[in-house]
Amino acid sequence: MSDYERPLSFGVSLEPSAIAWPLTRFLARRAEDVGLDYIAVQDHPYQPGHLEAWTLISHLSALTDRISFLTDVADLQLRPPVMFAKAAVSLGVLTQGRVQLGVGGGGIPDATASMGGPARRGQDMVAYAEESLGLLRTALAGGAVRLDSPYHSIGGYQAGPVPPKPVGVWLGAQKPKMLALAGRGADGWISPLNIYVPPQEVPSRQRIIDEAAVEAGRDPKDLRRVYNVTGAIGSLGAHRTGRGLVGDVRQWVDTFTEWTVELGFDTFVSWPAADPERQLALFTDEIVPSVRERVHAERSGR
Template sequence: MTTKTLFGYGPGPDIPVTSAAALLRDAVRADDGGLDLISVTDHPYEGDRLEAYASLGAILGRTSKISAVATVTNLPVRPVPLLARTLTSLSALSGGRIVLGIGAGWRWDDIVRFGARELSPAAAVRSLEEGIILIKRLAGGGEPVTFEGEFHQVTDLAPAPVPVPRVWTGSVGPKSLAVTGRVADGWVVPHAADWSSPLYRESRPHIDDAAAAAGRDPAEIATIYNVLGRITADPLPSTRDESGRWIGGSAEQWTEELVLAARDHGANGFFFFFFDSDDPRSDLTLGRWTHEIVPAVRAALA
């Protein structure tokens, strides 16, 4: 069962090439501050943005303890065997500090512009499941793998002699959520929805039912949240807007809410997202998340 609550941060949905220095600076600060994870997004069709896996490699090279993940890898633009080799190589180079975040595909017009073939929603989900299975088979050592799937094929390919990485999906929709239950290790809740949202309440049972049907313990599949909101000097009158979405508050209000999420709603991890690493205020925001809120939540949960 997943027992440790993970804390990370994401420097925004798309990181401009011009923000490369800020990305690496903040990664080092997060590593020194004891955060568990840093996440980047994967939109390789944007020429003015940093590519996800190049960014992960640079981050892991600059840090010593923090793990890194793309939330989530755009599977349709990446050959699965090569993605598997990228992951196992990053794992070997970093001492196992890589997590695979993966999705079935998003923004198909852009994916097609990038040169990949468009898939129907049902086919994309089948490709996702095949891809996760093959990536896991191409790690952990053992006998050569031959895989003849509908979308992915390899012949007599030796697995890398490194452990199988954790696999988290960004699944949306019952069929994709069921894939998470059958073959993944965690779920990054999409659209920055939180533990009190209808999206979470309606989606998680699909994962649990599929896991149980596959003979897995649903509790082994982590639930990870992207949390957005302000960290304010003083408490806010309300920490949620009229729709019920979390908007933030003081460090004490954040602490109370995240402890509730972990204890009462089974949250296994949180990524704090902010959107402009070059904004001078980001230093203060990341610092308060790292040095005030995260230690307070960890102490309360301990």
């Protein structure tokens, strides 16, 4: 695997907790103040303690002026693609383009079904996701949207408005068929957390994406590659289990640099496992600028 040499960007995932939403709001403002690129919000509306992701993003977008928002990732089984596109372009207009969409085919079918959605699995889920992805991207770009299929019946919707900046659609995937779909039909790939897709498994997944992109006549370098990273910076007692990336600032900087120039990621979203305020400060003050410097030096020295 190699570096795709795309510009680096960094974000933080904020918990959509109904109990802890004042902290989430505070952290959103901090993320903007310190210059992060993205606030990411997970989409598990069937969790009774979670706020609905799009409602939370809309609320937080009104409290910020610069930082962009990312659904990480939205369940396409619960969000009809044309209506989801309408919501995204609407918020894109209202925020001057601070919206990106991470979407997934629906990784927990029974939970989706508990809210009235279809419990699609396997090839049925992949086929639905592919069709939904195409509709979503068409509707985001404006123009007429028409399709009559077993999954969708759309009779010529005139899409719009068109936001001031394009809304990217990045596909969350980890299995071969969905990875191939990311390569041929999405604007990028969002990897699940590093505890679910560990670094040693990334090259094989990147190859699937690249091969599908080339087969579809696309340049693999045009696709965004996002890694969701959980763990702990420093020695916090809450991280005794050692899950994810656990180490001091130097280890995080070394690791992120390696994951950029050797694994091909260009965007890192931090998912603090505990003490999010302190972890956010360490991430933004010490890790992000050092990784940018190291990656620039690596690229310049080739």
